[in-house]
Amino acid sequence: MASIPADSLALQRLYHWERTAADRVILTQPLGATGGGELQTFTWAQVADQVRRMAAHLQAQGWEPGSRVAILSKNCAWWLMSDLAIWMAGYVSVPLYPTLAPDTIRQILTHSEAKACFIGKLDGWAGMKPGVPAGLPCISYKLSPDDAKNAYEGWDAICARTQPLGGEPLRGADELATLIYTSGTTGAPKGVMHSFANFAWALTAAIGRVPMGADDRLLSYLPLAHVVERVLVEHGWLRAGFSVYFADSLDTFAADLQRCRPTIFFSVPRLWVKFQQGVLHKMPQAKLDKLLRLPLIGGLVRRKIMKALGLDQCRVAAGGAAPMPVALLDWYRRLGLAVNEGYGMTENLAISHITIPGKNQTGTVGPAYDGVQTRIDPVSGELQMKSPAVMQGYFKEPELTRDAFTEDGWLRTGDKAALDASGCLRITGRVKDLFKTSKGKYVAPAPIEDKLMLHSAVEACVVTGANMGQPVGIVMLSADGIVASQDPAQREQLSAELNAHLKSINAHLDPHEQMDCLVAVKTPWTVDNGFITPTFKVKRNRVEEIYGPQLEGWVEQRKKVVFGD
Structure with a gap:
């Protein structure tokens, strides 16, 4: 492990700001409809005081040091x-x-083995509540659903009756700080173990590539449970001391962005596309192209668009969690906003590669961060890496931890990659079947495919959709299913059955796993046409090669069941 300065660890950073910038406002929280649209702000002194009071309450429960405490909430x-x-x-x-x-x-x-859980700002608490084990101690927030506030003691009440913890309690650099659960190839979440030193080193590397300071402003809206938001917003805030603004809801997002006017802004490709679509809805591409070519008018148009998006103060823009289309990056560059593309994973705290601000490295994810070692396996083409930000392992999963590393200690990323002449990395695919949607969430297709196979009209299937908004299920109909699909009356009945089957499966999946639609194809998948191996396993790559170009068109039909060839 690299040497980590003690004053770069998370708690030490809090104490530093408590001592040196106590009265600086650093959090701005919208209170939503329940607060009459008002804002609540927090200084470093107020943050530290409330943290100390809640820490004293938690410590008073007498749990073993290192016990786990969960947080289930939207960002706030x-x-x-x-x-x-x-x-x-x-x-x-x-x-x-x-x-x-x-x-x-x-x-x-x-x-x-969580000892307690903070139940915070949530849109779907009624559906989530059955997942919280009976008897688990919970604490609510000011913005929690009324049902949670009625059931659990609130943050403010606990802080009001609890004396703050004194001194500057410290945690060791190599102590476990958090478990970040991420989906594995089996679909079962794995608890990625990260230490305080992991985070501290990650921030040092990040600031070396993208400088951050106390004068910066960031909008927090991507889930803090996601590794990028956790590193960039939470730990960036602690290290650099910048101001964090929180988004209230999807409906208020534009206003929240305008309020913040972020100087650093990170988003997933899907939102960058939505911004583009919003601009083109008001100004068609042909008209925009014409105006941008005019010397003086072009500059005015660029500034007006950036101001309308709330990004006119943005000095560093970045995308990640899924590949950014080159055409999209070029579109923003023409508007004067260079969007840097980053690459990483939960297991390395997202600190792997990022394009260098000011350089056009479009089509790649840039060179590795300083201190990150990489290599490409000559046989599989897999990118493998080492750095002091790499996880300690998977919680209570020694076999999965061993599988995640090579025999000589390199992290297996599962991504195929290639280096160009300038040392920039290109991600070319997945070594295994796990794929990411455009929202940056991993989807493990196998468990979903197992459920799809339970319908009698389905003979084989593949769940796919890398870089799309949602997965799509492609099902090869059985002989009886093919017959039914060719008769109008039977086809309508089959469509209704498959629709119900899809709805039933989606109801038990997490939102990012839910399929947009089922595509029922009649062409048999055989060994001869390359869809099936000699041992009768479906060749996923072949299915995606043949049907991939049609996926977007099928989804755009806005039907839950689509019949293909």
Whole structure:
């Protein structure tokens, strides 16, 4: 492990700002409809005081040092304070995505052996609540659903009756800080173990490539349970001391962005596309092209568009979690906004590669961060890497941990890659079947395919959709299914059955796993036409090669069941 300066660790950073910038406002939280649209701000002194009070409360529960405490909430000021309180009390935080299905919530809370859970700002609490084990102590926030606030003691009440923890309690650099659960190839979430030193080194590497300072502003809206938001926003905030603004909802996102006017802005490709679509809805591409070619008018148009997006103060823009289309990057560059593309994974705290600001490295994810070692396996083409930000392993999963590394200790990324002449990396595919949607979420297709196969009209299937908004199920109809699809009356009945089958499966999947539609194809998949191996396994790559170009068109039909060839 690389030498980590003690003053770069998370809690030490909090104490530093508490001492040196106590009165600086650093969190701006919209209170939504329940707060009459008002804002609540927090200074470093207020953050530290509330963290100390909550840490004292948690410590008073008498749990073993290193016990796990979960956070189930959308992004908000209390999310960050909960994380810090958990650490100050001597425990390990377990963030959960605020959109998980109840079965996944229960699985994570049980597997992590969580002693308690903060239940915060949530849109679908009624559906999630069954996933919280009966009797698990929970704490609500000011922005929690009313049902949660009625059931659990609130943050403010606990802080009001609890004296703050004194001194500057410290955690060791190599102590476990958090478990970040990510889907594995089996579909079961794996708890990625990261230490305080992992985060500290990751921030040093990140700031070396993308400088951050106390004068910067960031909008927090991607889930803090996601590794990029956790590193960039939470730990960037602690290291650099910049101001964090929180988004209230999808409906207010544009206004939230205008309020913040971020100087650093990260998003997934899907949102960058939505921004583009919003601009082109008001100004068709042909007209935009014409105006941009005019010397003076072009500059005015660029500034007006950036101001309308809330990005006129943005000095560093970045995309990641899934590949950014080259044409999209070029479109933004013409508007004067260079979007840097990054690459990483939960297992290395997303600190792997990123394009260098000011350089046109479009089509790649740039060179490795300083201190990151990489190599490409000559046989599989897999990118493998080492750095002090690489995980300690998977919680309670020694075999999976061993599988994640080569015999000589390099992390297996599972991504195929190639280096260009300038040392920039190009991601060319996946070594295994796990794929990412355009929202940056991993989807393990095998468990979903197992469910699809339960319908009698389905003989074989593949769930695909890398870089699309949602997965798509391609099902090869059985002989009886093919016959039914050719008769209008039977076809209508088959469509209704497959629609119900899809709905039933989606109901038990997390939002990012839910399929947009089922495409029922009649062409048999055989050994002769290359769809099936001699041992009768479906060749996923072949299916994606043949049907991939048609996927977007099928999805655009907006039908739950589409009949293909």
